[in-house]
Amino acid sequence: MLTVHHLGLSQSERVVWLCEELGLDYDFKRYDRRADNRLAPDAYKALHPMGIAPIITDGDLVLGESAAICEYINTVHGGGRLAPPPGDAEYADHLFWFHWSNATYMATKMMVGVIGYGGGDPQRVPFVIERARRANVLMEARLGTTPFFGGRNLTLADIMMVYSLTTSRAFGAGAPMDDLPNTRAYLRRIAERPAYQRAMAKAEPGMAPMID
Template identity: 70%
Template sequence: MLTVHHLGISQSERIVWLCEELGLDYELKVYDRRADNRLAPDEYKALHPMGIAPVITDGDLVLGESGAICDYINAKHGGGRLAPSPDHPDFADHLFWFHWSNGTFMATLMMQLVLTMSGNAESAASGFVGDRNRRGWEMIEHRLGEAEFFGGSQLTTADIMMVYCLTTSRAFRDVSIDAWPNVKAYLQRIGARPAYQRAMAWAEPGMSPKLD
């Protein structure tokens, strides 16, 4: 049985959404963050050596890492429906945004958050990270002005990866998207998807999706 282990307000919401988009039969186990430090509880950390979300189990398999999980579920349980084939015109764009999400953009957001929390928001490093962050948002805005989805003409796992960066991750920082009209329009389209609505209702029942 495929089981999604979801840590509240974390990247594992992506996997819940993926399963809903694919219409899969899966089990959802939700874990609350610790009250003292807002990190994962010990029982979640025990699931995988990294001790971070997301994690799935599928029979004897234990798998972490958002991108790996998306590829695994889409290929093994979803018939590959949410990834274009190599001969599809959207293939390269899908690959770029799928890997850029955590490989570059989410890493930049995390660096920015750590600098702020450590009191180094005005340091030279912060200027470097801030510039990377600005260029990232500009790339996203441009992409969503030329294509309906990050992966191109249809929703793909690139969108599953990117949407968390634009929505729930902002719960950890004061970030407005008012300057990015294409982003706002895109998030309204995502928010209207029944699968996304179901996923967020299951994963974050006490939190309204950050779609604006």
């Protein structure tokens, strides 16, 4: 049985949403963060040697890493429905955004978060700010020409990107999106999806999705 182990306010939100989009029969276990340090509880850390979210179990399999989990679930349990096949005109774009989310973009957001709290090397601040600006320009351009990051249809690229644009901001990573109209419109469209609404109700009950 596929089990999604969700740590509150974490990247495992993506996995819950993916399972809901695919309409899968899965087991859901939610873990609250510790009150003293806001980290994962011992029971969650014991699931995987890295001790971090997200984690799924599927029979004897224990798998970590958002992208690996999403690709595994989509391929093994979802028939590959949320990824264009090789040869599709949108295949390469889907791959770019799928990997860009947790590579360049999340790293940039983390650097901006450090600067925002007054840390880091002042000589590197312009470099980080410029990289963040270029990331915003890139996203706005993409979402100004296509309804989803993955192209004409929702793909795993969107499953990965949305957390980076929404709940991750709870940790102070990223600036307001007032000057990103295409991105904000995209998030409003995502928020209207029944599968996303079901996922957020399970993953973060009582918390309004951070789409603005």
